Amino acid sequence: MNALGVAQRDRALVLAALVALTALAWAYTIYLGLGSSSMTMVGDMAMPMMMQWSVADFVFMLIMWAVMMFAMMLPSVTPAVMIYERVRAKREEAGRPFVPTGSFVAGYLLVWLGFSLAATVLNWWLHTGGALSSMMGRVAPTVGGVMLIFAGLFQWTPLKNACLEHCRSPMSFLTAHWQEGSLGAAKMGLRHGAYCLGCCWMLMVLLFVLGVMNLPWVAVLTIVVLAEKTLPFGRFLSRGLGVVLIVWGGWLIMLA
Structure with a gap:
């Protein structure tokens, strides 16, 4: 097989791996989401003294958040991964050492694993404090309204715009x-993941407003993130969404 054939084969394998990983993450997220309704009902009826988490609860929620973040973010990072694979292949043809694209992906996902840990801690704090209706529920309308307004304002900040441009x-x-080598690839993945986290973290926090395992909203946020990063009018979409979130948050507060 010539060099062009090898490069095409490698790109196909990388894309297939990303699709498979995304599909597995979504399958697990959907499985948990379909089973979360009964857990939410039980949580709503639970007394505060029943809201304490065990270590197993924390680990379960950490895995849930991590898999959900992978399901939501892998589609939007796929173009970047495929460009990395193309550049990597060309550099290998030029005599550079082989570096697995998985190192770049691993660095990227490590950032979202860190966010998942932070989200799990916040999840635990809100639930055990009585501010969350259940482990996978939502916050009170007033709190949710404030979070929506902050998320909407964030859509207009220079930080959001700078991270989105990257x-x-x-x-x-x-x-x-x-950067060269597997470690360099992982560092690039970490840096790219940090930019993605910088532009998307407030949208992910909205899951506490919409319902931590509310599958329709998980899908909507995934599409929003993908559109912001890939569509020609992504920047305008981001700011328009900010206005919608601010109005929505104000409406929730007025109704509370």
């Missing part, structure tokens, strides 16, 4: 931050 321009990112 996510929207993966080739420019790779050109500016390229």
Whole structure:
């Protein structure tokens, strides 16, 4: 097989691996989401003294958050991974040492694993404090309204715009931050993941408003994140969404 054939085969394998990983993450997320309704009802009827978490509860919720984040973020990072794979293959043809694309992906996912840990701690704090209706429930309307307004305002901040620009321009990112070797690839994945976290974290926090395992909203947020990063009018979509979130939050507060 010639070099072009090898490169095409490798790109196909990388894409297949990403699709398989995304499918597995979504399958597990859907499985948990379908089973969370009964857990939410039980949680709503539970007394405060029954809201304490065990170590097993914490580990379960950490896994849930991590898998859900992987399901939501892998579709939007796939273009960046495929560009990385193309650049990596060209550099290998030029005599550079082989570096697995998995190192870049692992670095990226490590960032979202860290976010999942933070989200699990916040989940625990809200639930054990009585602010969350159940382990996978939602916050009170007033709190949710405030969170929506903050999320809407964040959509207009320079930080959001700067991080989004890096996510929207993966080739420019790779050109500016390229590092050699597997460790270098992992560091690039970490850096790219940090930019993605910087532009998306407030949208992920909205799951506490919409319902931690509310599958329709998980799907909607996934589409929003993907659209922000890939569509030509992603920046305008982001700001328009900010207005919607601010109005929605104000409406929730007025109704509370």
